[in-house]
Amino acid sequence: MIKEETYISRLNPVNAIDDLIEVAKTHEVPIMDKISVEFVKQLIRIHQAHNILEIGTAIGYSALHFASVNDNVHVTTIERNEMMYQFALQHIDDYKKQHQIRPIFKDALEALNDVNDKEYDILFIDAAKAQSLKFFELYSPFVRQGGLIITDNILYHDFVGNIEIVRSRNVKQMVRKIEKYNAWLSENKDYDTNFIDIGDGMSISVKK
Incomplete structure (x- = not known):
């Protein structure tokens, strides 16, 4: 039986950028799964977004996908790891x-001063x-x-909400911080936030 995610992934458009999935696997770099990246691309289309700010470039996979939506999309992306940046x-x-x-190669x-020249969608x-x-x-x-x-990644490998299964102290600390962040988001009255069970979890906050 074909896994549902694999079947759904195959229904989505094939993009040459997906060749980078193998690069990510080879170098053990975590990137967005195919369904999640297509979901965000659809949000870009729906909101007719032109300016996107990304925190965490990695190998450029998601930024390239976002830019592929149309030629009017501009992505500013920040990466602190020199190898990933290259x-x-x-x-x-x-x-x-x-x-x-x-x-932008910086923590x-x-x-802030490198990206404050525009308003982002x-x-x-x-x-x-x-x-x-x-x-x-x-x-x-x-x-x-x-x-x-x-x-x-608001679920962090499904550990968030299941902290009792975590054995590592460092991972537990990480999970607690993510849980605190999720709770803060859900209570923040300046944003309408939904939490989506897609990929490794995703939150979408609309600025009021």
């Missing part, structure tokens, strides 16, 4: 998206999970009213 630069060049993607906690948070709350607080002022703040 991978991303190469892939942005390979897919000829230099005019749409602005990569996201220190990159979407903020996509997919970096150090323990810092999601800080990233949200730092960069949400740059998101327009009615814009989206999307946070990926």
